[in-house]
Amino acid sequence: MASSPPPSRAETATANFCWEPIVGEQVIIERLGAKADGIAETASGPVFVPKTLPGETVTIERDGSRADLIRVDAASPERETPFCPYFDECGGCATQHMKHGFYQAWKQEILARTLRQARIETPVEPMIDAHGDGRRRVTLHVRFPDRSMHVGYMAARSHRIVAIAFCPIAEPGLKEQAPVIARAIGEHLKGARKPLDIQITNTRTGFDVDVRGHGPLKDSDRLSLIGLAERLDLSRLSIHGDVIVERRPPAIAMGRASVVPPAGSFLQATRLGEETLASFVTEACGRAKRVADLFSGSGPFALRLAEKSEVHAVEHDQGSMTALDKAFRATPGLRRITTEARDLFRRPLLTPELNAFDAVVLDPPRAGAEAQAKQLAASKVPLVVSVSCDAATFARDTAILTSGGYRLERVIPVDQFKHSPHLEVIGILRRDAVKKRR
């Protein structure tokens, strides 16, 4: 019987790619992907290796195109010792192994490249560090595999929990207290053994905790959680936004106002991030008489803009609109703020409505504001300040606005999610006065 020739390297690699993990393979990292993974080109295609840098020789274990780092054999001069003891395992941070200058240049280039691909030529300004005292909100996970309880963050690209005693990138106070709170809540709800996601926000009056993943509570659980909130001195405790107990209103300072956002609603990740974004927004709007703040949340921009301008705030979450209205009424000396709960994806402000404003601020979720940008592109509004947490949708929406006659004057990256690939960006767009048609 004729023996078949030995498989080529590519065939072996392809076979391994399909069927079994490869352990102990050495590769060279060529570049970084948008999520900060190092990318090595192999015979079976690109392989993504987290926590590696271009030029490094590393040994990996891989399953298809995804790999885990076993060791760095030859390190890049841009490699830094991570300051967090959990970094190697934890999926929360992706870039602590990069030297600061390298990290900044890499992040800035992701934005610049995305804009170039959308044929937007405006130069990107230097990135502003807005980490400040750290994240004011963290989400910890509680899982009940087997008979045990695990509390921590998810491991990178996995549902495995990495137990942590503290999170060094959270605000002082929150960094050690968050795992204590999550564990205590897990202990109280462990009877149901449901996976829990516990969002903890550091507010002016204490920790505001929203628990996701648990179904409706039994009366006995409810009572025991009220007792726990007392013992942990929480300001508020809610399950899926349903408030179990509010011992003190969990207030957040927004400019001169104090806001109590609805449980579990959106909040900028760091105080300095919010202040930095808001200061660019208010500076660009200057003394504009009427400003529309679209996707306004509980009003971090509206409440600051109202020191000089009348503001119409629009957002789909009715709770956020109520919180903003209440804060406005309790703050003396502000110009008028009106609020409107409206789904801006399905019902964007229409061009004739937009034409009543001297400036429009946009701050949509990651999906962007395509429908709203199209209405703006046809409007006469002289100034649009576009705030975004997603470079790709920012580029898409900006291209819509520039094709409608806006000039993109400035692009400012704001690094609120330090140690991650996420980046905030502010675009300032103006159009010259549109002559009235006869």
Ligand SMILES: C[S@@+](CC[C@H](N)C(=O)[O-])C[C@H]1O[C@@H](n2cnc3c(N)ncnc32)[C@H](O)[C@@H]1O
């Ligand atoms: C990135 S956040 C910005 C919020 C606010 N500007 C801030 O800085 O806190 C986006 C906001 O858009 C709201 N949102 C999401 N989808 C929406 C929709 N379809 N229509 C209107 N608002 C929406 C969210 O509730 C959230 O408050």
